[in-house]
Amino acid sequence: MSFLALSSGPLLSNDVISFDIANLGRSFFQSTLDGLEWGAIYALVAVGYTLVYGVLRLINFAHSEVFMAGMFGQYAALMALGFTPNGNAYNEGPVMTILYLGIAMLAGMAVSCVVAVSLERVAYRPLRKRSAPPLVFLITAIGASFVLQEFVHFVLPNLTGQTLGGVNAQQPIKLVNREELFSVGDGSVSNLTLILVLSALVLTGITDIIVNRTKFGRGIRAVAQDPTTATLMGVSRERVIMLTFAIGGILAGAAALLYTLKIPNGIIFNGGFILGIKAFSAAVLGGIGNLRGALLGGLILGVAENWGQYIFGNNWKDVIAFALLVLVLMFRPTGILGEKLGRARA
Amino acid sequence: MSTPAAASGKPQARADQPKPAGGKEKIAIGDRFRLWWNSLSRPTQWAVGVPFIILLALLPVVRPPGISTVGTDFGGVMAQFGMIALIAIGLNVVVGQTGLLDLGYVGFYAVGAYTVGLLTSPDSPWNQTGDGGWLSAKWAWLAVLPIAVAITAISGLILGTPTLRLRGDYLAIVTLGFGEIVRLLADNLDTLTRGGQGLSQVAYPRLGESDTAMNGVFAAGYSNGGNINNGVWWFWLSLLLIVLVLLGVGNLERSRVGRSWVAIREDEDAAEIMGVPTFRFKLWAFVIGAGIGGLSGALYAGQVQFVVPTNFNVINSMLFLCAVVLGGQGNKLGVILGAFIVVYLPNYFLGRTEFLWWNINGNAIADYKYLFFGLALIVLMIFRPQGLIPVRQKLMTYGRQIWLAARGKRTKFDDNPAGSDKPGSTAAAEVSR
Amino acid sequence: MHRVAMRGALVVVAAATLTLAACGSKSADGGSSNANAGGGGTTQTTETGSAGGGAAGSAAGGGDSSAASGGGSAAASGGGTASGGATAIKPVEQISPEGAKVEQKSASNAANPAGDGKAKCSGVNIGMAGALTGANAALGINILNGAKVAIDEHNKANPDCQVQIKQFDTEGDPQKATQVAPSIVNDKTVVGLLGPAFSGETKATEPIFSQAGLLSLTASATNPDLTKQGWKNFFRGLGNDNSQGGAIANYMTKELGYKKICVVQDDSDYGVGLAKVVTETLGDAADSSCAAKVKTGDKDFSATVNQIKGASPDAVYYAGYYAEAAPFVSQLRGADVKATFVSADGTNDPQFVKQAGNAASGAILTCPCGPAPADFAKKYQDLNKIAPGVYSVDAYDLTTIMLKGIDSGITDRAKLIDYVKSYEGQGLAKDYKWDDTGELAVANPWVYKVG
Amino acid sequence: MSQPDPNQPTTSGDPLLEISNMAVAYGRIEALHGISLTVNPGELVTLIGANGAGKTTTMRAISGILPLSSGRVIFDGRDITRMKAHQRVAAGIIQAPEGRGVFPGMTVQENLDMGHYARKFDSKADYDEALERVYSLFPRLLERRKQAGGTMSGGEQQMLAIGRALMARPRLLLLDEPSMGLAPMIIQQIFRIISEINQQGTTILLVEQNAQQALSRSDRAYIMETGEVIKTGVGKELLVDPSVKEAYLGVGADSGSDTSRAAAPAAGAVAGGAAGAAERPDLRK
């Protein structure tokens, strides 16, 4: 095993950053598959950022907490169904598993949707009425992010008798165990890989159809492209904004379930924060405001981050993601597919 | 992008024009304070300000029972306040004056602290205080202080040069990424920084060494037996630095630099068209802000004598931003008040069992601080986005004289016929060469 | 109406996807038996509650998710909600630095805080410093509660010597600790300090206590460096990371006969230090090709898991906390890595078992702390209304030592330091006798097993 | 509210739109100082005036995207002063805004579909009929159905904007400067279609700068100057009114020494407008 020293000046005599490209070569397919799984989750969260940005030119900084709320929402639903942590649902057969997954996903979507829409109502709408500058929106979003996190951290455990929230991650409820279906090179494609990647593709696909082919979607695109004329065409801007937050919330809720399938130990009050920033990076990478860009950006970010992880080590994963964000913003701030909601079609 | 047709949408654009500030608006206490302060003359301001600073400096010595903290040492709290106040002043230059939202400011704080740590901690491979180093143990901290500020300022330059061309909200996210990268580097480059083990025994100013204070008054263990301990000394040191930084920043503010910053904040395009080299001044703001952050980081490293990456996480960045927004973006005094609230309030409740006539669980209140800060931010942004003490910069070096000329001094000037050069009219003489 | 339709469509498609995927998950493993196993774990946890491990040497509080929850509170809350399976952390044996089994002495000779009931004192108190709020509060509360048991016994038995325990909250944050330390020093009634709890804050504050000549007796700060700073007032009431790490490394190679071990560390002070000792002691048995670093707060370890899978070791040693250890071990087992999972007190927490579930079973965990005797656990439960947590017993022992000093008539700080320096006696958890540096003369860690 | 056939003017003699004393301010600048105007069912009414006279402001206020600082707007006997913009569209007031407001990222078909966003069709047949009507008025749009709105020429965009508004089957169609930035040939074409739409029964309120075209085709007209209506009358009569030219070119009795020279061409233009091309050569001095 060869560890190369990146720099070997007199002051940097030790290995400061060691990397091992051969390691990626050995695990190329596995790392790519892992990356795609992450990418699927990033993509779904990124859609929320992208839609809101497209319509409002606002970075909804609190979207990561919308995602976090979704995790707790689906967890609470499973608890309400009588699941015990560390129990397994698939013992009751695939049909029930799918049913439970469906219920969990719906619950996650519902909670995230409600959180996203109330966020819009409580925090952002009053600012819009006052024509506040963008900075004020961002600071409000940060405040909302604090409030949602700390609510789950401190208040929720008291409300639920310690069963939800608090300082520790929730005890995992595993609905699906990872089982290898077939292998590609060195990588194994598991049932979870399929669930994650296909769900992301299907859900972003549906969103794409809703936005590009339905009447409501036209409303959203109209507001994004020209709010004044959209109003003149009878589009209620407020309703469109609410709908946008709702769609973003629903997808974040779906992402929350997928995330907990992948990382059952991830349900914790601050579990959305870093993921949210990365999902935002994904949105920017693909071209913020562009739905397909969010999917593309999510997958690229997930894969790049995982490759980097195999080369530099587990502890460099976040650095790679943030460095990618900074680089993209510096050199191509409009992203791979360009900005502007709905323009990808045209 | 903007076709000629679109650009001629004149009527909409004019909707931006505000209504006249007509009618009786309610004046909040912060506004009252500002109006009162502005109404004082410069000497009066000094006459009020200096005793106030002295009072503030004496606060941790006197430790009035209702004000002093219970669960933690008041001197230490005030020392932390001093550092956060410095940070708030630095961040205010970037966010408040120039209008660039920086969410990764903690990165500069970390760079400052790590510069001191790396150069003076025996744990670091770059330690210069031991054998063969070029720093004497006694003066190490003071010698490294300017280096820390300079390196932090350079890091601001490095970050700012490529990113300051970005629009506001993008800039916010890039800086957030930068802040995280700095922390992660401090964590991952463990051959240099020892990662999570941190750098200990960082140098501090060895001043006032005596029999009772073997390592000087800034040493971690110093206490004179009474209320004056090392925390108080660090508070005084930061107070001194705050005053110096305030004078410097004030000088900048009351010059073309400050005018350019505010102009950029108000309308960047118009500013550029009026001849302001916007990019250069944004970069200056970034570099100056970074330098002040580094100064505060160096203070932190000296006081705690121990730096680890966990102290520099994003949530601290948000807390710094809270201080600035809470106090009043753009207002130097305001953001210092904001820093005080952010540091003092949680500590005030810590260990307290009663507040006025209620029985409370102070620790729980302290625990919930981020919840309260979050709520405060939302409410403030909706109802009072300008902060507790809103901004009204003085952007002219001799603007004060205009102000004086405007109010109450007219009788005096009436004695001097226009055009006369009698020495009586100092203000006029000074302004008109 | 449209929104409902839209959501309906989402669900239908999602379900279709899942159908496809679930085909692969028909072959269930033995997880079923655990699903409804119910509350067996509750009592288990209580009985062995002291085995819970928190952040022994966390540098500075760490990321929020790394926070030590502490066995006590977790056990109290966990009982009602989660089965945690039949698995629990059970003590196996106490081992010497060479990894050999050590015979236990009876706890009946342990020092008793009640003393002879004739002690006279006034205006003498004991301080306690540690995180009582914030992310790392659980550990501090465990220590405080353990000390309270000793104080309670003492004060009930000695009406003429009422000693108070004064609490000082550091939040585990070094800067906060430096703010708190002067308050402790300035409180002249405090003759001895139980704490500080974490290594980071100890590093930051010990100069203050050392200068003031205040006894600092820690029940949880295990960083080996702390006793090398020349502080005369600092004594560690338990084995440091070296003793724990060295012993388990020898135990693995000599007693368990492992030939190839992957050492994985997190980025905390504690994890880095521990991993260093373990790797050094393991020598050739530590495979550098699968050594890995992870980050506090991480939940995804796929690269590391894959790396370990490729190396197929006998054991994986994890130096870090349960918040990461639980998903890590789950993912190891998920990737079919059968190697024994070995870790230390940072992982020795009921939360580890709860969060890792079946994946935790068979894991070997060490702790410098001993299991709580049943009658101590009962007293603790009665007084504090929760089960004892990690370091509660140690805190009880150390408080007892200070109380005995006070009972012997000591009223100033210097004398108490001398008293502790020359102290020799048995406690509930272990024997207490310190060497010149402030380390325990004999520090044998305990080995626990999840089963 | 029952929706009468949008293509039939209301049978009662009441005006369709009645604005009284409408004042609008941008911040503290009052742009409209209390104007009053009426539009009767089936009419083509034109609002002309120079740039900055307040025409577009009037249109925006009628559409509800600018709030009134005083005055009332009554549409079809109902007070809509406080009604929200998108509800006004649902009630039947639709605007083809100044600068066309074509959604650049949408195809022509999608842009047209935005027109009936707030006014649903009862049946697919109605939709097809309306679409066919638009495509027959603007065959060009049919050719470019799949093209993105942003990539079309100015004239095509204007056609699209009008067609889109027609898809709402408006009871009152507001057209804001349809001739802006267009070549004369296209302008004529657009105006012919506007006349045609009006003759098919749609009530139109037209804002124009191109006085010749607008006045010659409209039933009645209002002339605006600096936020006020200064004159009203029958379209063709106003065409010969000197105040029209004055409103545009600032030529009038008060322009000092220029009066004598300016008055002649003004009169000439008036005469030219009335009597046709015969007297136009007089202007070429």
Place this chain on the structure above:
Amino acid sequence: MTYDREMREEGLDSNAPGLTGDDDEANSGPAPSGYGQIPDEPVDVDVTAVDPSLADPEHVAEVVAPQREIRTAEGAPLMRMEHVTMKFGGLVALDDVSFDIKRGEILGLIGPNGAGKTTCFNTMTGVYRPTEGQVVFDGRVLGKLKRNEITRAGIARTFQNIRLFNEMTALENVAVGTDARHKTSVPGALFRTTRHRDEERDAIDRGMALLEFVGIGERATEKAKNLPYGDQRRLEIARALATEPKLLCLDEPAAGFNPAEKSALMDLIRKIRDDGYTVLLIEHDMRLVMGVTDRIVVLEFGRMIAEGLPDEIRDNEQVIAAYLGVPDDESA
């Protein structure tokens, strides 16, 4: 198009959708007031108390226009538009436009809505770079300069929709303009060097003189956003003059003015010209344009259709047609 560029243009595009765009709730209340506004007492400044010499209009005029030599070159071309074509995507906004601006004159640029005036203006002031052709100003080809450098080169402008620095006082606004000629920067300001202090004095002297010159001297210490509308327009002009331009471009300065204000503005524009400046005026109000300009250029569809004295333009058939349109039969 680079990101930087795109953003800038978006910034200038008042129609850009955004957070504060129109919404359909607008009707539910009065127009939004300035966000987060705080009350400030208005104070009238006695200008002569600040600088007694400002009582003398001659002196004021002297301070306002230090570059008197402009006058000596009166009549020579200051700026030439040479075959400028400007395209946005497929749209030709300017089509081969060529004309001169002569030193010391007031040139009017007019045309119906959408004729390309704003594009022309932006091309002249360096906001856009021409697709073809070039703009020569004072012997230099514009196009490679940044916008702030163009200001330093001697072109100043006002904005169609007033864009003042709202939170700054009138004097401070003007001072930003004077800073375009100042050399000291952060180090000078930090250490208060003599040169810096001289420049600061200059900022005040010239600032006050300019405010007095445009007639709002007594409002010097009032925040820009609190000034009456007309004074805001004047302040914009003063701020532009503060940059010591060779060419002053006024973009619809009379928008929203009543006739009395317009005639005062005409006086002011003449006064500026008489003080030695060259003025480019874009205005819709024909009475004002005809009354004040020396020469007029007319644009239609991005093409220049006429150039000449006001009287000639007024009688130009093409111009009349452009404004009033032509009857069907005419062009058919």
